[in-house]
Amino acid sequence: MVAPPDNDVIWARSLHHAHRGSPALVGVSLGVREGEILAVLGARGSGKTTLLHCLSGRLVAQQGEVWFNSSPVHTMPPALRERLRRERFGWIGPEPTLLPELKAWENAALPLLLSGVSRRAAKTTAMEWMERLDIGACASKRPYALLRAEQQRVAVARSLVTTPSVLFVDEPTASLHSTDRAHVLRTVTAAVRSHRITMVLATHDVDVAAVADRTITIADGRRVGSQAIADAEGRAACSLSV
Template structure:
């Protein structure tokens, strides 16, 4: 086994290869993600962005190569180990919300906290806080079937953030949203990550959204084509003002 990655890399991949039914999706990708960083992975549809996030988040086993999380090997874990890692350490937001239809918005957001052993009061308090921060507090008692897609997606973002996982993966999370709503949700997502020192790995094909990241890398045909230009934080990014910063949770 090779040496572990640098201590300041919360995620680290070396030479990862992944195919889907014989079709190459990743072709020897190596990447480090620093603790507390907001990293955007860009590229056209079909470039391997979702597969890369799947491998980094332990959703998909790699065919070849190594993936590390906090200096612990992920690529050697079996299915049960990968499931525990995702449940206990990672948050995930996809382009579809995948909410539990029988549960209200509040119950959906509280669910991962309850599964992790949090008490009911703490779980529901956190759920209420995050729904308010995403401007959907009034929908707490509403079930997903009565909501429009943009509202459901905000609930999915709140659900990913409520447990304050060390790493949040966001795979094209604003795809179903109108531009104004997409910008607002991404501002909240990135500012929440920074205020809580979470690492955020964001995959997007929208070049307008990468300005919210600290750094970008580009994927084309399953290969990294080199880092994009650094993107400044905070005031240099349009719309990022002190008013949008998310305060630390009172828990």
Template sequence: MAAPPDDVLWARGLHYAYDGSPALQGVSIGVREGEILAVAGPRGSGKTTLLRCLSGQLLPLKGEVWFNSAPVHTLGRAARERLRLHRFGWIDSSPRLVPELTVWENAALPLLLHGSGYRAARSAAHAWLERLDVGDCASRPPSALLQAQRQRVAVARALVHSPTVLFADEPTAPLHQNDRAQVLRALSAAARSHGITVLLASHDFTLDQAARTADATGAALADRIVGLTDGRRARTPATGAVPAGSESAAACSLSV
């Protein structure tokens, strides 16, 4: 079965378990090209497992994952690693920067792994660091940066090779509220300006809170919210979303 042509990423009936304990139980989801989709739910609801299955890091025990009409769930490990290197970006809740490299070298790492020239990779890294307001830190080691600055570098690294899909797994969890809002705004604006599809996992709110939110949380910066509870899709009420750069709320459709 081919993926729907209007969905860049699509999955059906995903099941996954850790040592017999279910993490995903029949989850289906579709993500449109250029969309920012928030996956909401409490800790342990299956958000990280879902993102890892969609990105090819994990193979579901049952179910299908399609990217641009290609079946990710049938690819071998090497093919999935190439897909993640060239077409996907990933941001963890912790920056995970290489301490021996400078900030710009960390940001340029995906391009260097792609075989890009040194000067081109450095130029692109500097451009993204400037866009994310950490350009003046480019020559420093990661240890000289604040936590929020290091996370911005991680965002730059995830975006530098212009991935088709960016997976952000609790990307601002360890940050203070102010820094959290700034990093999410920067990520959202950068993704929208380059047409990058984003899946953003967040546990900052419950589903009823998500229905009322209009601030700069992960959900408020998203086009849609998909809820997870105990590894299953949860019913989510209609909510308002605040696109990057906009102060007005827009109605969201939560159907997939």
């Protein structure tokens, strides 16, 4: 095993994984620097979701290495990987997956409550994020009473309440209308940049990928290219038009 470069928060080498014998990842390697937004671009079924699952410790690749700072995620026992995901990583998926019996603010505060933070402190933090996402007025509603875009914003707040070191984002706007997509993207991007959070974003949409500092492309489980996006103003303009 070779430790990753010092400036990479997430580093993966030669990841291989198959689902029921069908290759999902074939020798994928990458590094993500602190505070960087990396977009993983690829068509549906290209392997990008499997890649995010491996990088975040949700799944252990059948071959290869994944490091978070100087810690080898791929050799951690399940309990330690779970703690890492809970305390240092955030996750936003295409579905909000809110708990129907909890109020919106409770769903947003759930990672803090599960970590033993007091109910009052957890609510305060959750409400701060919900206000930033323009859903503070929804705090006492349960998921069934929320619009789909509001549910997704609650999920975004939930992923950010712990101020994670790394945020993994998998097709976060796939089911949203264009206006809601643009708002969610702007909010998430502003949050990670203001808090120096590293973000790995998987998407099939080149306009969504335009919010990133750098883009890599996955096709049939293989990394086929990368592109640095140097013009920050151009990147912002693209995100507004999503």
